[in-house]
Amino acid sequence: MRLVIFGPPGAGKGTQARLLEERRGITQISTGDILRAALEEETPLGQKAKSYVESGELVPDELVRKLAEQAIADEGYDDFVLDGYPRTQQQAEWLTKFLEEHEAPLDAVVSLEVPDEVLVRRLSRRRIHDETGETYHLDHNPPPDDVDPDLIVQRSDDEPETVRNRLAVYREETEPLASYYERQDALVSVDGVGNIEEVFQRIERVLGASERPA
Numbered sequence: 001m002r003l004v005i006f007g008p009p010g011a012g013k014g015t016q017a018r019l020l021e022e023r024r025g026i027t028q029i030s031t032g033d034i035l036r037a038a039l040e041e042e043t044p045l046g047q048k049a050k051s052y053v054e055s056g057e058l059v060p061d062e063l064v065r066k067l068a069e070q071a072i073a074d075e076g077y078d079d080f081v082l083d084g085y086p087r088t089q090q091q092a093e094w095l096t097k098f099l100e101e102h103e104a105p106l107d108a109v110v111s112l113e114v115p116d117e118v119l120v121r122r123l124s125r126r127r128i129h130d131e132t133g134e135t136y137h138l139d140h141n142p143p144p145d146d147v148d149p150d151l152i153v154q155r156s157d158d159e160p161e162t163v164r165n166r167l168a169v170y171r172e173e174t175e176p177l178a179s180y181y182e183r184q185d186a187l188v189s190v191d192g193v194g195n196i197e198e199v200f201q202r203i204e205r206v207l208g209a210s211e212r213p214a
């Protein structure tokens with residue numbers, strides 16, 4: 001399947017995309033994860049993206065497009081879930097055209113619906129494993145006891161002020177894409193409130209309905 005998982009910061013896109021990868025064998029393509037790895041390794045891309053990611057602004061379309069293009073090509077244009085891409089009208093239009101050129105249209109854009117107060121709580125309590133990138137939540141999905149607590153860190157863009165900016169950027173630049181995909185009849189909305197497994201089961205139900213014939 002070819003999917004986009006869509007929603008505001010903290011909606012659970014990464015969590016659900018990783019479950020889709022584990023259970024359905026659909027590769028997660030997270031532009032945020034790729035950018036954070038580039039920052040960590042101080043590659044030329046990381047150096048260009050650093051100030052944007054750390055302040056919660058969007059990295060310029062041109063830089064992120066190359067990442068998406070490469071990652072989708074690496075998957076042979078099939079069996080991927082885009083997490084965090086597209087985020088602007090320009091990115092969405094490019095993606096539609098690119099996938100059309102490869103006769104690989106999206107099967108669905110899964111939109112996770114979560115109110116702001118829940119998003120802020122999730123982001124303030126999120127923690128990341130510094131080496132593996134595994135995501136935890138101090139209340140709902142705590143790190144296992146055998147994990148070294150010194151390796152459990154907070155993402156720098158999860159500071160309250162940066163979270164406010166990321167939510168504002170989402171409302172301004174990304175949320176309007178819901179109507180774009182609605183017009184393409186690709187958008188499926190899923191209630192993102194509930195535990196991780198409940199949300200996953202809701203996604204499974206809507207994907208069952210969008211499954212392509214073999």
Ligand code: AP5
Nearest residue numbers: 009010011012013014015031032053059084122126136137
């Ligand atoms: P990115 O990494 O994509 O961040 P984001 O979209 O802001 O999303 P998050 O990763 O914060 O949240 P999520 O929805 O994945 O939630 P998660 O599953 O972790 O992007 C970071 C930055 O990179 C951007 O700000 C930008 O600078 C740049 N960037 C990336 N893509 C770009 C693009 N296309 N164009 C331009 N710039 C780009 O869950 C959050 C927390 O909640 C976790 O602790 C989790 O354990 C917990 N949780 C999840 N689900 C549940 C549940 N059901 N119940 C309880 N807790 C839950």
